[in-house]
Amino acid sequence: MEALKKELLSLAKKSDGIFEKIENKDAISRISYDKIKNALDKYDFKGGVPLEEITEDVIQLLDKWTLQTNHPMHFGLFQPSVTSSGVVADALAAIYNPQLGAWWFSPAANEIEKISLDYITRKLGFDPKTSFSYYTNGGSESNFTAVLCALTRRFPEYRKRGLLALKKQPIIYASVDAHDSIIKIAHQAGLGREAVIRIPVDEKRRLDVGKLELQIKQDRQNDLEPFMVIATAGTTAFGVIDPLSEIASLGKSENLWVHVDGAWGAGFVLSENTRSFLKGIHEVDSITWDPHKTLPVPTGAGFFLTKHKEATKRTFSIDAHYVPDELEDRTDLYKVGLLWSRRFIGLKIFMLLAELGEENLSRMLNHQFEMGNYLRKLLVENGWEIVNHTSLPVICFRHQNHEFPMQMVLDYLLERRKCWISNVEYNGESVLRACISSYKTNKKHVEMLVEELNYALIHLPPHCLISFPQNNFCSA
Ligand SMILES: Cc1ncc(COP(=O)(O)O)c(C=O)c1O
Numbered sequence: 246m247e248a249l250k251k252e253l254l255s256l257a258k259k260s261d262g263i264f265e266k267i268e269n270k271d272a273i274s275r276i277s278y279d280k281i282k283n284a285l286d287k288y289d290f291k292g293g294v295p296l297e298e299i300t301e302d303v304i305q306l307l308d309k310w311t312l313q314t315n316h317p318m319h320f321g322l323f324q325p326s327v328t329s330s331g332v333v334a335d336a337l338a339a340i341y342n343p344q345l346g347a348w349w350f351s352p353a354a355n356e357i358e359k360i361s362l363d364y365i366t367r368k369l370g371f372d373p374k375t376s377f378s379y380y381t382n383g384g385s386e387s388n389f390t391a392v393l394c395a396l397t398r399r400f401p402e403y404r405k406r407g408l409l410a411l412k413k414q415p416i417i418y419a420s421v422d423a424h425d426s427i428i429k430i431a432h433q434a435g436l437g438r439e440a441v442i443r444i445p446v447d448e449k450r451r452l453d454v455g456k457l458e459l460q461i462k463q464d465r466q467n468d469l470e471p472f473m474v475i476a477t478a479g480t481t482a483f484g485v486i487d488p489l490s491e492i493a494s495l496g497k498s499e500n501l502w503v504h505v506d507g508a509w510g511a512g513f514v515l516s517e518n519t520r521s522f523l524k525g526i527h528e529v530d531s532i533t534w535d536p537h538k539t540l541p542v543p544t545g546a547g548f549f550l551t552k553h554k555e556a557t558k559r560t561f562s563i564d565a566h567y568v569p570d571e572l573e574d575r576t577d578l579y580k581v582g583l584l585w586s587r588r589f590i591g592l593k594i595f596m597l598l599a600e601l602g603e604e605n606l607s608r609m610l611n612h613q614f615e616m617g618n619y620l621r622k623l624l625v626e627n628g629w630e631i632v633n634h635t636s637l638p639v640i641c642f643r644h645q646n647h648e649f650p651m652q653m654v655l656d657y658l659l660e661r662r663k664c665w666i667s668n669v670e671y672n673g674e675s676v677l678r679a680c681i682s683s684y685k686t687n688k689k690h691v692e693m694l695v696e697e698l699n700y701a702l703i704h705l706p707p708h709c710l711i712s713f714p715q716n717n718f719c720s721a
Contacts, residue, residue, distance in 0.1 A: 253336060257329035264315050264326070268685070272318040273662040276310050317686040318664035320679035320694065322481065323509040323538035330600045331542040334593035345587035346579035347568055355578070358591030361598055365534070366550055368514050370527025377554040379582055380590040381547035384508035385426040387533035390549050390557075390583055392417065392430050392473065394531065395502035398556035399472045408435050413470035417441050418460065420452035420487060422480040424506060449634040452476060452487040454495060461499055473502045478523055479510020482669040482678065484639025486510055490525030503529040508547075510637055512539025515603070516610040522636055539610070541684055542593040549582075557581050609684045613638050616681040616691055623695045632671050638681035641671055649702060651675050657701040664694050 284306055288294070314324040343351030345358065358380060363373040371378075381387045396403050402410040415436060419427050421443045431440045444460060447453045461471050474496050476487040489505060496503035505511065505526055511534035513519035514526065526532065531551035537544045551557055562580045571577045579585045598606070617638025621631055624642050633641040643651050652675050655668050666679045679694065 249340070253333045256336060257333050260329045260332045264329075267313045267315045268317060270313070270316075271662040272313060272316040272664050273659060274309055274311065274313070275662065281306065281310055312665060315683070315685075316665075317683050317690045318693065319683055320664060320666045320686070321682045322667060323535075323680065323682055324544075325537075325539070325541050326683040326685050327543050328541045328597065328600075330596040331593040334596045335543055338589035338592050341589075343589050345589060346585055347577040348572060348575040349569060349577075351589070354589050354592070355575070357595050358589075361591055361595040362548075364598065365548060365594075369511065369532060369534075369550060370514075371550060371552060375554070376550060376552045377557050377581070378548065378550040379578055380594070381549050381582070381584075382545055382590070383537065383547040384424065384506065384533050384535045385429070386583060387508075387535075387547050387549040388424075388426050388475070388504070388506055389430045389433065391475075391502070391504040391531040391533065391551070392427075392434050392436075393583075394551060394553060394556045394560045395473045395504065396434065396436075397560040398502065398553060399500075404559060411470070413468055415440060415473075416464055416469045416471040417473045417475065418444050418457055418471065418501075419475040419506075420444050420446050420477060420480075422446055422450055422482060422485065423452075423475055423477050424481050424508065427475060427506075446485075450480070450483050450485045452492065454488055454491045457492070458495060458499075461501075471499065471501055473504060475504045475506055476529070477510075478505050478507035478526065479513075479635075479637055479639070481509070483633040483641055483671075484510070484635040484637040484680070485633065486522055486635065486637070488525075489523065490528060493525055493528035496529070502531070504531045504533070505529050506533045508533050508535045509538040512536065513610060513614075513637060515539075516607040516614070518607070518611050519614055519637070536594050536597075538682075540594070540597060540606075541609075542597055545588070546590055546594055548594075613681045613684065613686070616686050616688070619688060620679060620681065620691045620694065623691060624698075627695055627699055629695075629698070632676055639678065640680075641669060641676050641678045643671075643674070643676045644702065649705065651677050653705055654698065654701045657704055658697055661697065661701075663697050664690075666694070 284302065313319060314321060315326040343354035345351050345354055348355045362378045366373045366376055366378050381390065396415065400411055417427065417431060417440055419441055427441050428438050432438050442460060444457045445453050464471055474492060476489055476492040478486045478489065493503050511523065511526065511532060514523050530553060534548045535546065536542050536548060537546040558581055561582055571580065578587055617640060620640050624631060628645050629642045630645050631640060631642050651668060655677060658664065658666065666677055668675050669678045
């Protein structure tokens with residue numbers, strides 16, 4: 246065991262070294278499909294390739310041809326850099342390979358998860374004794390879990406006979422900016438994609454509660470059966486938080502299950518400075534949060550929380566004679582969630598929380614929040630215009646001179662490969678989007694991003710350069 250510990254700590258050090266190397270490269274590699282294909286041509290799966298050679302090949306492939314989210318100039322779609330504790334955690338999970346579906350199968354792993362789950366649950370304002378939480382693979386699984394629990398709680402006959410037992414079409418509400426996973430979920434649940442009714446947003450792109458209220462009335466008159474509303478805490482495109490408290494009260498009075506999709510944004514409850522943005526989150530029926538979107542942990546770390554323990558049990562409970570009986574005061578996770586076999590997802594979260602502690606974690610989130618503000622300030626000073634309304638570190642912007650085509654700016658930026666940002670549609674117009682998703686992004690990186698943007702403007706084709714932008718960058 247001592248030897249394993251040493252090897253894993255050495256792996257941690259080595260991965261820190263790899264992260265450092267990535268920082269010194271461009272944020273985007275020049276991808277060549279042909280080269281990837283050529284490098285893989287030798288793999289015909291007849292066997293016999295030594296592990297050393299396979300490992301070498303995979304390292305080469307991933308190192309050259311991956312969008313490096315561990316780069317501080319990656320201003321991505323909620324894909325943070327990771328730390329070495331996550332690497333060690335995933336290696337340990339693979340080595341011991343505990344199966345978390347049943348408590349007796351992996352008591353230590355189940356309890357390691359439980360202690361971190363309870364901590365997060367309390368941070369979100371829920372009582373671990375009366376609520377229920379577990380780790381998932383990510384936001385889609387958590388949102389799906391919420392829909393199935395809401396359906397089962399509201400329509401008891403759904404459990405046995407499915408949607409055919411219902412007299413009316415069940416309806417889910419979500420804003421036009423809510424993540425599209427809900428559409429796939431409605432499809433998978435058998436509700437049909439049109440069961441999701443999109444609610445318009447207000448001038449700050451928050452779900453418009455007045456319009457939701459009217460829609461519910463109209464749908465009831467049309468013999469539809471509203472049963473759920475999804476509020477978003479940190480929309481994917483704009484980082485906007487819907488009015489959680491107002492939606493929670495409307496949900497209560499209209500008998501709707503209120504779910505918060507806080508896949509990215511809910512994580513900001515972990516910092517005292519940013520918690521207040523999520524006011525009302527403890528008033529809802531269930532929450533999605535993805536540690537793999539807000540914290541520096543490898544992908545495959547989602548979290549689901551609900552105050553309806555019984556509904557969750559009714560939704561997923563099953564008796565399988567080939568699985569030993571559940572212990573009296575312990576929960577077998579295969580009876581309360583979508584999955585049967587379960588990986589040790591929570592270890593990386595447990596290890597990160599234990600290693601950093603809440604003060605450092607809070608500092609990390611505050612830093613990202615401050616870098617978001619710094620980027621806003623620099624952009625404005627350099628003639629760019631912020632279009633989205635959020636305090637969280639997602640910044641959507643275009644140039645003050647609306648004639649400048651943002652798509653061309655983006656193409657130019659990506660071609661230079663120094664940083665990765667994306668574009669989103671804002672009121673029918675393509676605007677740029679940068680999210681401070683790496684804890685390593687500091688002032689220097691934010692300045693480099695603005696420099697790149699200004700540089701791209703200068704290099705737009707001549708017909709776009711109506712007035713030459715002044716570079717205020719150095720005075721910032
Ligand atoms: C708000 C929101 N919800 C859900 C999801 C889906 O999460 P996952 O990709 O982990 O399934 C995303 C993905 O970006 C998201 O931004």
